Amino acid sequence: MSDHLMQTYARQPIAFTHGEGAWLVAEDGQRYLDALAGIAVNGLGHAHPRLTRALCEQAGRLIHTSNLYEIREQSELADRLCALAGMDRAFFCNSGAEANEAAIKLARLYGHSKGIDTPAIIVMEKSFHGRTLATLTATGNRKVQAGFEPLVQGFLRVPFDDVSAVEQVAAHNKSVVAILVEPIQGEGGVHVPNPGYLRELRRICDQHGWLLMLDEVQTGIARTGQWFAFQHSDIQPDVLSLAKGLGSGVPVGALLARGVAAEMFTPGKHGTTFGGNPLACRAALTTLEVMASDHLLARATALGERIKDGLRTALSGVVGVRDIRGQGLMIGIELDRPCADLVASARDQEQLIINVTADSVIRLLPPLILSDAEADVLVERLARLIRAFLA
């Protein structure tokens, strides 16, 4: 690896030359089953023929113009996403952090529009919202923040999945304008809240005139078996941030908003050079098309159940497995001890690509194009590894 790369990542000593579906091929020719999909990015797996064709065709025609002009692909994507999510308007950017940064700016504009000079946003413990200054401040992880003080003002933190904590803030703080929350916490350890949680947050937001802002950067784009995770509950957010799975690896993020929230950004208030360019939008449009035509939402649900059931059977009675949880193809296996070493042993012993988050939670985010047979291979390899690790 080059000495000229900044040391931002503790990289694994492996590089891949190409991929095919749910498989990655390393420089030495070894094939690996990809149960991480670039951290919930490659929903269509690798080298999907329809995506490849669409990107080549678009690249041969037009990659970038500028947001100084109308962009047909961007308009089409806005229409499509708003129809799928029940939202009114979209802003396109290039990453999850940028989508959340836009959400934070939007919430502040909303506050000021109501005469609140120091608007505050409620955020959660163990949350993850990105690495820009505002989004790392919103993130509920001291490790992400340490060394970057002074942090950004205007955030209030409460425990995740705790409605009464939010109600207490509501009773005492008149400057709150929004709640920013992940429907399922990803980086924090694949935490699925109680069934009524989002509905309660929606009720509190309605009662106080706050915006309900959902960070679906990880949970969105069919990952949990619905287009967006909030669609498992009977609610509608005011603001929705998307990125990871949206472009199948071509960088694209989006902020969707509804009602009054959709009218906050007026010319000059926000922008980006690359955001929503024709290539990125073509990637997103094709991703959505393939997911719909190939019924990948239903597949995510079925595969998630298959993998969780398989792991529960294979690991039943194994001491040290605390919990197997998740929704669709966002799955966490919590062990009773730190298990970051499993990433290397999965790779080297089982040719399996996984991730460990929050020290002791194995995180699976496989591509949605996985076959049943591949899901069974995943379960077999992972269960063997966990048993050996805990023995």
Ligand SMILES: *Cc1c(COP(=O)(O)O)cnc(C)c1O
């Ligand atoms: C990954 C992630 C982000 C940050 O996205 P980037 O594209 O890395 O900036 C924000 N929120 C959630 C929930 C994420 O999982």
